[in-house]
Amino acid sequence: MADLGNIALWIALLIGLWGSAVAFVGGLKRRPELARSAERAVYVQWGLLFLASVGLLRALLTHDFTIEYVAAYTSRNLPLYYTWSAFYAGQKGSLLLWAIIVASFGSVALLVNRGKYRDLMPYVAGVVSVVVTFFVAAMVFSSNPFERLGFTPADGNGLNPQLQNPGMTIHPPMLYLGYTSITIPYAFAMGALISGRLDTGWIHAIRRWTLLSWLFLACGIVLGMWWAYVELGWGGYWAWDPVENASLLPWLTMTAFLHSVMIQEKRGMLKKWNLGLIIGSFLLSIFGTFITRSGVISSVHSFAQSSIGYFFLIFLVAAAGVSFALLAYRWPRLEAEAKLESMVSREAMFLFNNLIFIVIAFSVLWGTLFPILSEWIKGTKVTVGPPFFNQVNVPLGLLLLGLTGIGPLIAWRQATTANLKRQFLWPTTLMVLTAAFLLALRMSDGWAIGAFALGVFVTGTVVQEFVRGTGARHRLHGESYPLALVRLVGRNRRRYGGYVVHLGMVMLFAGFAGLAFKSDTEATLKPGQAVEVKSPYGHTYRLVHQGVSQYEQLNRFVSAASLDVYRDGTYLGVMKSEKRQHLNSLGRPTFEPSTEVAIRSDIREDLYLVYAGSVQGTEEAVYRVTINPLVWWVWYGGMVLVVGGIITMWPGGGGPTAASRRRAEPAGYVAQVTT
Amino acid sequence: MFLAVLAPWRHAAAQDTTAPAARLPQPGVVQERSPTSRDNDLLVKAIEGKIHCTCGCNLDVFTCRTTDFTCATSPAMHRLVLARLDSGMTAAQVIAAFERQYGQSVLMAPPKRGFNWAAYVMPFVGLGFGLVLLGFIMRRWIRARPVEPLEPPAPAGAEGSNEELERLKRELEKFEA
Numbered sequence: 072m073a074d075l076g077n078i079a080l081w082i083a084l085l086i087g088l089w090g091s092a093v094a095f096v097g098g099l100k101r102r103p104e105l106a107r108s109a110e111r112a113v114y115v116q117w118g119l120l121f122l123a124s125v126g127l128l129r130a131l132l133t134h135d136f137t138i139e140y141v142a143a144y145t146s147r148n149l150p151l152y153y154t155w156s157a158f159y160a161g162q163k164g165s166l167l168l169w170a171i172i173v174a175s176f177g178s179v180a181l182l183v184n185r186g187k188y189r190d191l192m193p194y195v196a197g198v199v200s201v202v203v204t205f206f207v208a209a210m211v212f213s214s215n216p217f218e219r220l221g222f223t224p225a226d227g228n229g230l231n232p233q234l235q236n237p238g239m240t241i242h243p244p245m246l247y248l249g250y251t252s253i254t255i256p257y258a259f260a261m262g263a264l265i266s267g268r269l270d271t272g273w274i275h276a277i278r279r280w281t282l283l284s285w286l287f288l289a290c291g292i293v294l295g296m297w298w299a300y301v302e303l304g305w306g307g308y309w310a311w312d313p314v315e316n317a318s319l320l321p322w323l324t325m326t327a328f329l330h331s332v333m334i335q336e337k338r339g340m341l342k343k344w345n346l347g348l349i350i351g352s353f354l355l356s357i358f359g360t361f362i363t364r365s366g367v368i369s370s371v372h373s374f375a376q377s378s379i380g381y382f383f384l385i386f387l388v389a390a391a392g393v394s395f396a397l398l399a400y401r402w403p404r405l406e407a408e409a410k411l412e413s414m415v416s417r418e419a420m421f422l423f424n425n426l427i428f429i430v431i432a433f434s435v436l437w438g439t440l441f442p443i444l445s446e447w448i449k450g451t452k453v454t455v456g457p458p459f460f461n462q463v464n465v466p467l468g469l470l471l472l473g474l475t476g477i478g479p480l481i482a483w484r485q486a487t488t489a490n491l492k493r494q495f496l497w498p499t500t501l502m503v504l505t506a507a508f509l510l511a512l513r514m515s516d517g518w519a520i521g522a523f524a525l526g527v528f529v530t531g532t533v534v535q536e537f538v539r540g541t542g543a544r545h546r547l548h549g550e551s552y553p554l555a556l557v558r559l560v561g562r563n564r565r566r567y568g569g570y571v572v573h574l575g576m577v578m579l580f581a582g583f584a585g586l587a588f589k590s591d592t593e594a595t596l597k598p599g600q601a602v603e604v605k606s607p608y609g610h611t612y613r614l615v616h617q618g619v620s621q622y623e624q625l626n627r628f629v630s631a632a633s634l635d636v637y638r639d640g641t642y643l644g645v646m647k648s649e650k651r652q653h654l655n656s657l658g659r660p661t662f663e664p665s666t667e668v669a670i671r672s673d674i675r676e677d678l679y680l681v682y683a684g685s686v687q688g689t690e691e692a693v694y695r696v697t698i699n700p701l702v703w704w705v706w707y708g709g710m711v712l713v714v715g716g717i718i719t720m721w722p723g724g725g726g727p728t729a730a731s732r733r734r735a736e737p738a739g740y741v742a743q744v745t746t
Numbered sequence: 747m748f749l750a751v752l753a754p755w756r757h758a759a760a761q762d763t764t765a766p767a768a769r770l771p772q773p774g775v776v777q778e779r780s781p782t783s784r785d786n787d788l789l790v791k792a793i794e795g796k797i798h799c800t801c802g803c804n805l806d807v808f809t810c811r812t813t814d815f816t817c818a819t820s821p822a823m824h825r826l827v828l829a830r831l832d833s834g835m836t837a838a839q840v841i842a843a844f845e846r847q848y849g850q851s852v853l854m855a856p857p858k859r860g861f862n863w864a865a866y867v868m869p870f871v872g873l874g875f876g877l878v879l880l881g882f883i884m885r886r887w888i889r890a891r892p893v894e895p896l897e898p899p900a901p902a903g904a905e906g907s908n909e910e911l912e913r914l915k916r917e918l919e920k921f922e923a
Binding site for chain 1: 785786791795796798804805806808809810812813816849850851852853854855856860861862864865866868869870872873876877880884887888
């Protein structure tokens with residue numbers, strides 16, 4: 072199977088080169104047979120990559136240790152579900168996953184749009200082919216997952232224990248799905264630029280793809296936060312690590328696009344900007360992959376350094392050069408069809424919102440790259456860690472949170488004073504009351520007060536929209552309130568799904584604000600001894616060390632320390648944190664011991680317990696006890712955000728607006744779609 | 747259920763706190779050190795939160811020493827913090843001493859001086875530049891807008907006839923669809 076996989080990669084490379092060439096020639100020379108050949112090339116590439124993936128999976132599941140990748144990331148005693156996830160645990164496998172996902176998305180996009188957007192599709196096929204071929208070339212020439220060892224080891228190295236977590240079976244694929252699916256909107260944007268079909272037709276084609284990509288990235292980021300929280304044991308979920316930042320960057324630009332595209336659909340404005348955002352999002356997704364794989368920036372997530380970083384750098388520069396050159400070439404034809412009518416309008420608010428998103432993305436990118444810049448310019452190595460990112464991004468984030476509430480309430484074209492008063496009276500009153508209440512409670516952190524008060528403001532605006540919309544349906548149609556609410560959302564999923572996303576963001580910000588009140592305590596306890604920890608809410612936790620038990624479990628030796636937990640004298644239960652020494656099938660230790668934290672979570676706070684180890688090998692245990700307020704809100708906020716995204720992209724009830732359809736009609740797209 | 751299963755074990759594990767702790771079989775997870783009350787000192791934590799552990803973990807010294815208990819670097823840096831505080835140094839002096847010893851990269855954020863100011867200022871310069879540019883573009887767009895006659899506003903409190911309400915209902919349905 073390994074040889075078959077290898078051959079499949081080589082054929083995929085050749086087919087990809089053919090497909091890339093004929094796609095652009097077919098489009099430019101208007102030769103449909105070449106365009107069709109290019110589309111078929113994408114399907115064939117998908118088939119070959121599927122074959123290669125099956126080959127790698129089979130090698131992993133059958134422990135074919137003659138293959139270097141299998142020996143490096145699995146062992147005979149690795150549980151089956153983690154053996155499966157070893158597919159993308161290393162650089163080589165993850166490149167194959169990237170390639171097969173892009174090919175899959177590309178094939179689906181071509182299938183779904185067959186018979187539509189005929190001027191664009193050859194270029195869409197061409198761009199997909201180029202991206203897939205790049206990844207296949209990176210594998211064939213630099214990181215081949217089917218590379219053989221000169222000998223057959225008795226057992227493999229096994230999977231890094233920190234990757235042996237359910238979150239890791241989902242988080243990386245979600246991020247890959249997010250990164251890779253940006254290729255489709257990018258391909259359509261390139262198609263529009265090359266073909267000169269610059270109306271809103273391409274926007275309709277990519278709407279769901281953009282949402283899908285945004286949704287996958289959001290899921291991947293939140294799952295990554297959850298994994299870091301439960302698995303790494305440092306008590307937090309976001310460390311502003313370069314690789315975390317790399318995943319956030321395209322999400323920020325995509326979010327900006329999802330807002331600004333509404334202006335293009337409704338008013339025919341911001342065409343250049345929207346194309347720029349799609350190009351930027353794609354380039355940032357490649358940039359993220361470059362950072363992970365090049366080793367240019369120190370990161371806990373980095374794969375082993377290799378020459379593959381250069382592949383990505385060259386691809387990044389080439390893609391940026393071609394994309395922006397095309398944008399510059401079409402610049403004169405991308406004039407807005409309407410003009411702004413007032414600074415106090417929905418359009419203007421979306422422009423401010425876009426500016427804040429881009430400035431946040433810039434500050435994250437700037438902070439991520441500053442160590443390199445400092446070394447180049449001044450020869451001084453610096454570290455840019457959480458204190459920097461928090462200092463810069465917290466005020467920007469709060470500004471964005473405020474706009475989240477303001478934007479949707481302001482009318483399109485021009486808002487009147489009466490409109491502003493009617494929309495903002497109650498939310499603003501609630502915000503001021505919240506801030507006053509928190510100050511009266513002697514809350515000392517100004518940023519946290521700002522976050523909570525603005526959160527209440529945004530929640531007020533969203534609730535007001537739902538209440539007014541439901542009330543209007545109830546009055547107009549005589550529907551019951553629950554039915555009116557369901558129909559309100561169902562008939563305009565895009566708008567109300569967006570509001571649900573905003574609620575999710577409020578919950579996330581509330582969770583982030585809770586970090587201001589985090590506390591850590593270290594304690595060494597003999598069995599029977601206790602430590603007391605104060606919560607920011609005023610109650611006291613008492614933790615009584617029960618002892619340490621040791622046992623073998625699956626592929627590891629476990630040392631588990633347990634504590635009885637009391638809150639203000641009330642018994643809550645037992646918490647158990649573990650140290651795990653993973654072993655290979657020969658019983659030999661592999662990797663450093665890893666930590667399994669114990670978490671007791673509720674809506675107010677998390678009690679987060681880490682068993683650090685035992686003093687001199689006795690049952691006297693060292694613990695770190697962390698009180699993490701409002702973490703619950705981060706996970707549920709993430710879920711609400713995803714639910715909102717799903718509502719927004721659910722088929723029906725949220726298609727292109729009438730204005731947007733009218734804008735696409737002169738270009739003939741609508742006629743082609745319906746024939 | 748979980749507690750019931752654990753109960754006998756819990757009682758067995760509860761011991762006299764004055765008795766020496768029993769030895770654990772190997773391979774145990776051995777800590778050579780025992781934290782002291784000073785490890786929880788807020789000043790120590792604050793200082794260590796600003797110092798980057800040099801073991802390659804990308805964490806600050808406090809987080810590293812209370813997370814990766816196999817790391818030998820962060821406990822050593824922790825001891826250095828305590829020793830420097832004991833010698834009479836202030837928090838700022840302790841941090842400055844670390845910077846002299848390891849260079850700027852030992853700080854979790856670039857110190858605000860010289861070229862490093864660029865790191866802090868640029869995002870806000872970007873914001874200011876963006877706001878000015880946006881303001882300029884928006885004013886130009888607004889000035890270029892052809893003047894459209896505005897319809898006279900409806901009188902305050904106007905309710906509309908049943909016919910008008912019906913028409914509005916039909917329009918809303920069309921809009922929502």
